[in-house]
Amino acid sequence: MSKLGSLGARLHRGEVGYDFVGNRKIWYGISILITITAIVGLAVRGLNMGIEFQGGAVFTTPQHTAASVAQAERYAKEASGHDAVVQKLGNGSLRIQVAGIDTGKADSVSAQLAKDMNFAEKDVTADLVGPSWGEQIAAKAWQGLAIFMILVVIYLAIAFEWRMAVAALVALIHDITITTGIYALVGFEVTPGTVIGLLTILGYSLYDTVVVFDSLKEQTKDITKQTRWTYSDVANRSINSTLMRSINTTVVALLPVAGLLFIGGGFLGAGVLNDISLSLFVGLAAGAYSSIFIATPLVADLKEREPQMKALRKRVLAKRAQTAAEGGQPQQETVDDGYADEPEDAAAAVVGPRNQPASRNRGRGRPSGKRR
Amino acid sequence: MAAPKKGRSASAQSKPGRSLALILIAIVALTAGMFASGNTTPRLGIDLAGGTSITLRAVPEKGQESAINKTNMNTAVDIMNRRVNGLGVSEAEVQTQGDRNIIVNIPKGTNSKEARQQVGTTAKLYFRPVLATEVSGGSATASPSPSATGGASAKPSAGASEKATGKSTASPSASATSQGRAVTDGLKADATPSATASSGSKASASPTPSASASSAASEAAAKLQAQYAALDCTKKTVQNTAGKSAKATEPTVACGKNSSGQWQKYVLGPAAVDGTDVKKAQAVFNTQTAAGWTVTMEFTSKGTKKFADITGQLAQKQTPQNQFAIVLDGNVVSDPYVKEALTGGSAEISGSFNQTEAQGLANMLSYGALPLTFKEDSVTTVTAALGGEQLHAGLIAGAIGLGLVVIYLLIFYRGLSMIAIPSLLVSAALTYAIMSLLGEAIGFALNLPAVCGAIVAIGITADSFIVFFERIRDEIREGRSLRPAVERAWPRARRTILVSDFVSFLAAAVLFIVTVGKVQGFAFTLGLTTVLDVVVVFLFTKPLMTILARRKFFATGHKWSGLDPKALGAKPPLRRTRRPAPVDPKEA
Numbered sequence: 034m035s036k037l038g039s040l041g042a043r044l045h046r047g048e049v050g051y052d053f054v055g056n057r058k059i060w061y062g063i064s065i066l067i068t069i070t071a072i073v074g075l076a077v078r079g080l081n082m083g084i085e086f087q088g089g090a091v092f093t094t095p096q097h098t099a100a101s102v103a104q105a106e107r108y109a110k111e112a113s114g115h116d117a118v119v120q121k122l123g124n125g126s127l128r129i130q131v132a133g134i135d136t137g138k139a140d141s142v143s144a145q146l147a148k149d150m151n152f153a154e155k156d157v158t159a160d161l162v163g164p165s166w167g168e169q170i171a172a173k174a175w176q177g178l179a180i181f182m183i184l185v186v187i188y189l190a191i192a193f194e195w196r197m198a199v200a201a202l203v204a205l206i207h208d209i210t211i212t213t214g215i216y217a218l219v220g221f222e223v224t225p226g227t228v229i230g231l232l233t234i235l236g237y238s239l240y241d242t243v244v245v246f247d248s249l250k251e252q253t254k255d256i257t258k259q260t261r262w263t264y265s266d267v268a269n270r271s272i273n274s275t276l277m278r279s280i281n282t283t284v285v286a287l288l289p290v291a292g293l294l295f296i297g298g299g300f301l302g303a304g305v306l307n308d309i310s311l312s313l314f315v316g317l318a319a320g321a322y323s324s325i326f327i328a329t330p331l332v333a334d335l336k337e338r339e340p341q342m343k344a345l346r347k348r349v350l351a352k353r354a355q356t357a358a359e360g361g362q363p364q365q366e367t368v369d370d371g372y373a374d375e376p377e378d379a380a381a382a383v384v385g386p387r388n389q390p391a392s393r394n395r396g397r398g399r400p401s402g403k404r405r
Numbered sequence: 406m407a408a409p410k411k412g413r414s415a416s417a418q419s420k421p422g423r424s425l426a427l428i429l430i431a432i433v434a435l436t437a438g439m440f441a442s443g444n445t446t447p448r449l450g451i452d453l454a455g456g457t458s459i460t461l462r463a464v465p466e467k468g469q470e471s472a473i474n475k476t477n478m479n480t481a482v483d484i485m486n487r488r489v490n491g492l493g494v495s496e497a498e499v500q501t502q503g504d505r506n507i508i509v510n511i512p513k514g515t516n517s518k519e520a521r522q523q524v525g526t527t528a529k530l531y532f533r534p535v536l537a538t539e540v541s542g543g544s545a546t547a548s549p550s551p552s553a554t555g556g557a558s559a560k561p562s563a564g565a566s567e568k569a570t571g572k573s574t575a576s577p578s579a580s581a582t583s584q585g586r587a588v589t590d591g592l593k594a595d596a597t598p599s600a601t602a603s604s605g606s607k608a609s610a611s612p613t614p615s616a617s618a619s620s621a622a623s624e625a626a627a628k629l630q631a632q633y634a635a636l637d638c639t640k641k642t643v644q645n646t647a648g649k650s651a652k653a654t655e656p657t658v659a660c661g662k663n664s665s666g667q668w669q670k671y672v673l674g675p676a677a678v679d680g681t682d683v684k685k686a687q688a689v690f691n692t693q694t695a696a697g698w699t700v701t702m703e704f705t706s707k708g709t710k711k712f713a714d715i716t717g718q719l720a721q722k723q724t725p726q727n728q729f730a731i732v733l734d735g736n737v738v739s740d741p742y743v744k745e746a747l748t749g750g751s752a753e754i755s756g757s758f759n760q761t762e763a764q765g766l767a768n769m770l771s772y773g774a775l776p777l778t779f780k781e782d783s784v785t786t787v788t789a790a791l792g793g794e795q796l797h798a799g800l801i802a803g804a805i806g807l808g809l810v811v812i813y814l815l816i817f818y819r820g821l822s823m824i825a826i827p828s829l830l831v832s833a834a835l836t837y838a839i840m841s842l843l844g845e846a847i848g849f850a851l852n853l854p855a856v857c858g859a860i861v862a863i864g865i866t867a868d869s870f871i872v873f874f875e876r877i878r879d880e881i882r883e884g885r886s887l888r889p890a891v892e893r894a895w896p897r898a899r900r901t902i903l904v905s906d907f908v909s910f911l912a913a914a915v916l917f918i919v920t921v922g923k924v925q926g927f928a929f930t931l932g933l934t935t936v937l938d939v940v941v942v943f944l945f946t947k948p949l950m951t952i953l954a955r956r957k958f959f960a961t962g963h964k965w966s967g968l969d970p971k972a973l974g975a976k977p978p979l980r981r982t983r984r985p986a987p988v989d990p991k992e993a
Contacts (some may be wrong), residue, residue: 072869093791115409126791139784159786166460166782170924173503177919181912192904229854229927232920233861236912236931240865240905244872246903279876285813285871286864289806293860296802306798309857309927 054269064327066206071214078217083224086171088164089115089132092146095156096126104131105150112145113138126255135163167225174228178209181235193246196335201242204328208238208319215315225310233313235403237286238320241279242328248275256345263346268333272325277349283321290314416938421948428944429832436837447837448844450852450926453796455513455789459483462777464507471507472777480771481779485732500848502925507779510850513789529767530680533666533673534711534719535740536656536727537633540667626656629672633658638668645956661730661737662702671737673730677715681731682708686770688763691755698763699755702770709750717746733769771796799856806860809834818874820959820966825870828946832866835937840930849929858930870946872905873898874967877950882973891954895947902942910935 053060084091092109094100100108109117111131118130134142139161147154189198212231216223249271256267290361294311336342389393439445451458463481467474478501485507486499497511500521638660650956654675663669685703705711719727720743741754754766787795807829814822836859843849876898913932917925953959962969 034542095788095790156788156790157786158788158791159784161781161784162782162784167778169462169782170920173920174924177915180919181915184915184933188908209654216628225924226854229857229924232912232916233858233927233931237865239908239912241803243905243908244901247904251897274879278871279874281813281817281871282864282868283473285810285867286861288809288813289803289860289863292809293802293804293857296805306795306802306853306857309854313861316706374471396613 036310047274051273052269053272053325054265054330054333057326057334060326060330064323066211068207068214069215074214074218076185077090078220080213080217080223081220083222083227084130084132084160085134085162085225085398086167086223088135088162089130090134090142090162092131092143093122093158093160094127094129094146094150095152095206098125098127098150098152100150101360102127102128105146106150108146108365109142111147112142135190170225170228174232178235185235185239189243189246195251197246197250197332200328200331200335201239201246203331204242204320204323205235205238206236207323207327208316211319212312214310221311222308224308226306227312230309230312231316233309234316234320237313238323239318241282241320242323244278245272245275245324245329246283246332249332257341260345260348260352263349264336264342266349268329268336274328276325279321279325283317286317287314290317406953421951424944424948425556425661428941430829432834432838433649435835435842439838442842442845444845445839447840447851448849449786449796450575450850451510451512451792452787452853453792453799453851453856455787455792457511457513457784457786459509459511459784460502460782461507462782463507463777464780465777477509477771477777478505480768483765483775485509498848503920506782511692513787513792514673524592527585530683531676531732532678532715532728533657533676533732534715535725535730536672536741538669538671538725538728540663540669558977560647562826571681573802581747590795591951627658629658633670633672633909636660636670638670657735659730659732659735659737663949670738671740673737674730676732677729678704678708678711680770682711683770684708686767688767689757691753697755698758698760699753700758700763700767700770701751701753703751704749709748712750712752712842713746716743716752717748719743719756720745729881731766731770736981738769739766795853796856799853799860803856803860806863810863814867814870817869818967820963821870821968824946824949824953825867827949828865828870829866831945832934832937832941834936835941836862836930839933839937850926854924855930859934862931862934862938865906865935866941869902869906869938872901873942873950875900878968879974881962881970882966884970887954887960887968891950895950899943899947900918903939906939 041354073131076108090113094105097106097235102121104125105119106117106129109119109189113131113134115131115133120128120130122128129146131139131142139159141156143159144154147157182205185205186202209231212234215221216227221227252267253264256262256264262270290310290313293306294314296306337346434979463473463478472926482499482501497509499507499509500670502508531724580976596768635639636658645653656672656674659671659673661669682705683702684705689701690698718986719729724741724742725740725742728740730737730740736768739754758766775807783826809828813828814825818825840849840851844851873894876894877890880894881887885893910932913935916928917932920928957963959966962971
């Protein structure tokens with residue numbers, strides 16, 4: 034795998050050892066910066082809400098419409114009395130958006146356009162939206178978002194623990210803020226398709242986070258029984274060990290979305306495919322980033338505040354200082370198999386989800402013979 | 406490996422054949438089901454097949470917010486179905502969506518404009534006195550002579566929803582069993598033996614609207630009479646339009662189907678009672694009077710008075726002028742006759758209803774009472790050409806997505822992609838078959854967002870394999886040989902897959918329940934594919950992995966197997982009870 038470069042090869046071998054948790058302040062900083070930019074973008078520029086949210090009509094003319102964009106704009110304005118936005122699509126048809134017309138009036142506009150541009154009225158694709166429809170979709174989406182967040186926090190708190198649930202939630206909000214921020218800054222149009230994409234990110238972003246947490250939970254099971262690693266160390270290792278998977282997952286998730294985006298953008302011009310895949314694309318990228326750089330370091334931060342973890346950190350540091358003083362090489366020891374039993378730790382072993390009696394591990398190579 | 410693991414891994418290894426057989430059977434069964442039921446392709450939504458989709462939103466009347474409930478919405482759907490399909494629009498479908506929306510999908514090739522008008526307007530239900538009626542056109546062309554056969558009241562029974570049989574029995578008997586429709590006060594149904602003779606000639610009354618309260622000017626009356634004479638209710642176009650535009654305060658002509666399925670035409674007086682005056686209507690099986698299925702109505706206080714007035718007037722009259730017509734959207738759905746003034750605020754329509762008929766009529770009556778109006782929220786018309794193009798684009802996007810994922814898997818997992826790719830294909834086959842079958846079973850229609858959902862799901866499905874493969878590789882890095890590595894990796898990969906799929910499914914489920922419109926189609930596919938992902942990983946990927954782990958190609962970590970210990974940077978396999986774990990005490 035050397036062809037893929039040394040980083041690739043190291044990734045492939047699971048040898049990458051970037052200190053994600055140690056450098057978390059940098060990443061927090063970057064995220065806060067991006068988030069602030071996103072919020073400022075939202076506040077200043079606002080979202081470019083599509084017709085579906087304002088009410089109005091979108092007409093799509095048949096393929097190979099002869100009329101030019103400028104002509105179509107004029108025709109549409111004459112027919113409807115409102116300004117029209119016209120786009121030429123990849124297949125030669127025109128997409129004419131007219132905001133603010135009533136669903137009832139749209140018929141006559143459509144007929145007039147057909148007459149002006151010389152095609153049969155039945156060949157016009159029309160999307161007429163009452164002003165309340167978009168509101169309703171948006172309201173439902175917010176409602177769904179809220180319900181989902183509550184359920185997920187409850188689920189994660191049960192399946193993992195509340196700190197992880199909190200961190201996952203922060204990561205989720207982070208992703209959504211960034212995605213909407215990008216929409217505001219770039220000025221992409223927000224349609225129900227965008228909302229769909231955004232809502233899907235919910236599941237996906239968490240999916241990624243959950244996989245890292247799963248590994249973290251497993252690795253920290255018996256953490257208080259040893260003195261070699263602090264919680265942050267283990268968390269860092271969890272990220273690194275699932276890094277390959279995170280990258281692969283993200284790439285594999287992005288590939289079909291990229292296919293959609295390519296086809297939606299290149300072939301159809303605009304439409305649902307494009308809208309969904311664009312927000313998915315942005316959101317997935319943000320999601321992968323946040324599960325690695327935000328969610329897990331955040332859990333580590335929260336965990337390190339626990340008294341037990343503080344105590345553990347103290348012991349680990351003390352031990353390291355001791356071995357350093359003895360001239361040993363703490364990181365290179367070969368005897369240790371991770372959580373070697375140390376009698377004085379047994380009493381403190383409260384954190385692991387499954388505490389094993391200290392005696393069980395004694396004299397045994399592996400602390401947790403049972404794996405789930 | 407620890408001792409307790411042996412039992413489990415042994416049993417897990419004995420199963421792969423069975424699991425594979427199971428999933429194979431499932432695929433064959435589903436495919437057979439597809440062909441047997443003739444649903445070999447998923448039903449396409451409007452945006453892919455072309456057509457018009459109308460989303461209506463229920464708006465309650467002031468102070469009646471609670472009127473938006475399941476029963477009312479279902480009633481509204483029934484009525485709209487009747488209206489749209491009454492237009493001769495084939496296969497239009499009407500369904501509720503969310504708690505307050507109704508979606509009307511009209512396939513291409515039908516007059517969507519007219520359909521829109523149909524569903525967009527509020528239903529109007531009136532009780533109008535019958536001034537004259539006769540069978541329209543056809544065989545029994547009765548001369549419009551005022552005929553009251555004997556003392557008995559000739560009874561041209563009508564009712565659009567009726568298909569009553571045994572109509573030849575002229576039975577001077579309790580009205581309850583007669584084929585005519587009688588309105589009685591509560592349970593007095595059988596008290597008055599009203600003779601109902603149903604002559605073969607379909608008796609009728611003089612088409613003189615003079616009887617209508619002298620309010621109508623003679624000119625208007627003449628016009629109405631001319632209309633009535635010209636009215637041919639056997640014509641389909643006329644049936645639904647005849648009485649449509651009538652104002653409530655004016656007399657009108659209208660059509661309706663009688664119990665023998667013939668179309669009957671009517672001259673009707675001004676509306677005496679509004680649909681909104683009906684408080685409640687329901688179909689009741691009347692056991693006490695042996696009347697069978699009847700429809701009971703309750704009126705509001707205003708309605709009670711109006712109804713008492715009109716029944717008081719009608720009861721004095723001769724047939725058919727003692728009848729009133731229940732007119733829904735200009736169509737006579739029932740024309741019961743009145744025996745006496747009904748002042749109690751409730752009434753019962755009896756006759757030879759069967760359950761469906763009674764419920765149908767009750768529904769229509771209820772609809773008039775619905776304090777709901779419906780507003781057009783969105784109307785999407787997609788030409789067949791664009792629909793086809795979008796379908797095409799979706800399929801190409803899917804193919805590209807799948808292709809890219811396959812290439813990626815080939816590069817990164819080499820031989821392992823021999824497991825991943827068939828797994829993806831099995832997943833795709835199951836998704837396709839289930840979607841096709843669901844089209845029939847629950848009316849699932851594949852729309853563009855649903856296609857998107859399916860494409861996005863490729864990623865989710867492939868991810869499960871990645872989790873599993875990475876776990877196996879982790880085990881190999883720790884120096885295990887393949888077979889134990891697979892068995893050790895599986896329980897942990899399984900948990901990760903379940904947990905993350907659960908989160909994904911939760912998102913889909915919440916979206917499906919809460920949202921409306923296009924989002925729902927997307928959520929549905931996402932949920933479906935997530936579930937199938939679990940099924941495929943458990944029943945296909947894992948067993949296949951177990952089987953292939955026995956092959957030399959994989960077991961020896963061939964360079965192209967994707968499991969080459971050297972390429973993965975594995976430590977040399979040592980015999981030991983303690984792992985060296987120089988890098989870390991990794992467990993995952």
